[in-house]
Amino acid sequence: MSEVATGLNAAGIRADARRERNALAGLTSPTFLVLGLLLFLPVGWLFWLSVFDDTGLTLENYRRMVVEPAYISIFRTTFELSVLVTALSVVLGYPVAYMIAFLPPRAASICLTLVLVPFWTALLVRTYAWLVILQRRGVVNSVLMDWGVIDEPLQLVHNFTGTTIGMLHIMIPFLVLPLYANMRAIDRDYVRAAASLGASPTATFWRVYLPLSVPGLAAGTVMVFVICLGFYITPQFLGGGRVTTISMKIQQNIATYFDWGAASSLGVVLFVVTLAVFWGFSRLFPLRRLTEVGGP
């Protein structure tokens, strides 16, 4: 496409290229239109609501986030939770994806289905199920007390711990799926080559396999982290009031403030922070590489 067409039928080729460009523009314009209408317009409107009220331009909604102690700690909680859940997803999800990638196709598809089953279950149902498992008279505490491991029930839920467990359960498929797709495409010959040149299994993994799986890992990590930033139902039900995330505060501000500004300013900050995370990630792992599943 980039070569300049010369020769006898140059004009015909140029006309073809033009037609192709127009056709592509025509095919993609609905998507851009929808994105524009459904993403950029609402975000712009959100921003407008957060800086204008009945009296005119105001920064009150942003000032509140700085002066009220609750907000700083809500932002901190949201980020701590997201970082922790993302890290644990990697620790728990990577071996799962790795194992499935090496299984024969039939076994692999059974395992993938097992990963996906919780994915198909309603979020609220899974959240309540964790309550049944983790609460004071729940399954875990009953078993541990029956076995005499503990005398007093452990506080596993209505706090940060319970929220982390519930979110982790929800987020692991989001890490495993892109990672698995990536690993499937890794040419096994690279691993064999490393081994035949004398690398130990550990060295082969760390120096050959892991680097080749980075694109999938990065895609999964970004996805998990960004989704975590917006969590609402799980911390609401498993946090016991001790865990407040930005989304919960947005909901609360809609319910308690007179105007939309108090909630939309939080939405704007969350949006900007999410963009910043994406930008930071794309600096570390260029987006071009993320799309090139299968390595260099």
Added chain:
Amino acid sequence: MGMISTFRAAILLSVAATLPAAAQTTITFASYGGAYQAAQRKALLDPIEKMLNITIKEDTLGGVADVRAQVKANAVKWDIADLGGASCARGSAEGLFEPLDYSVIKTDGIDKAMATKDWIGVIYYSTVIAWNTQKYGQNGPQTWADFWDTKKFPGTRSLSRGASETFEIALMADGVPMDKLYPLDADRALKSLARIKNNVVSWWASGAQSAQLLKDGEADIVAIWNGRAGAVIKDGAKAAITYNQGIFNIDCLVIPKGSKNAALAQKAIALMVSPDLQANIPALIDYGPINAKAFDTGKITPEAATKINSAPVNAAKQTNMNFDFWRDNLTKLTERMDAFLQQ
């Protein structure tokens, strides 16, 4: 063929719904859904449809924000909305409601504080002390001071994570008399809450959650809405409640500003708060009639009345929530409560 004829019927119906004659005799009522709205349908809406010869369509809402959105967008779909007391006070201050016509709506038997220029109460619910009877037997905590007393009543607690109700409770626990709560002393309330914080297993976010905590024995003592506690007890949970030091809250009715059937809505509201229809409520759901004359209609037996929160014998033990206070202070105190919970 079946599908086509259904489709045709649907079109005919939707055309019929837009005919002016039908529009005049149809009003839309929005409430909180669930068992509550089902009870309202039976107790209030069904009889009113017959009495006024109209159709009442139903919708559900999440709070005053929904009414505000419709009014501000000039797209009012609802003719009557059921809201919480604090929401009514707030919406009233924002000018979101049509004034009520008290030449149509009769208020005999209704507390004056619960019938204002643009909202009127429809039911009472109470925030009460509920306890696990397996743990404490029938003699559970009888006051909020007992709720705070972890020596006398060892065990886990649960309170609402919202500021309203919880601040009143914390002050009563600290010895403030029921009739001297307002204006609430927020500093004192938070200090009082700090004393019980370590015993609170969960700060509940919804009525359903408070019910689950009580039912599963996760919390031994819960500050809970009487309707939720009643449902749990009926369901077989080992729990009991007291109306002692309960806090009366209400749901109220409003006509969103710009309602196209405001005149008809006034008539419907008049019937909704009338003693005769009010007396239908307690048999269907654990909420009390807003109209005390409902207890004189003969529909409620004296024995049943002893269990109803707004029956005179129980009402005397409780106090009213001050909605105007919360209208003016909710945002500020919510931020303080949040900061407290985050510590």
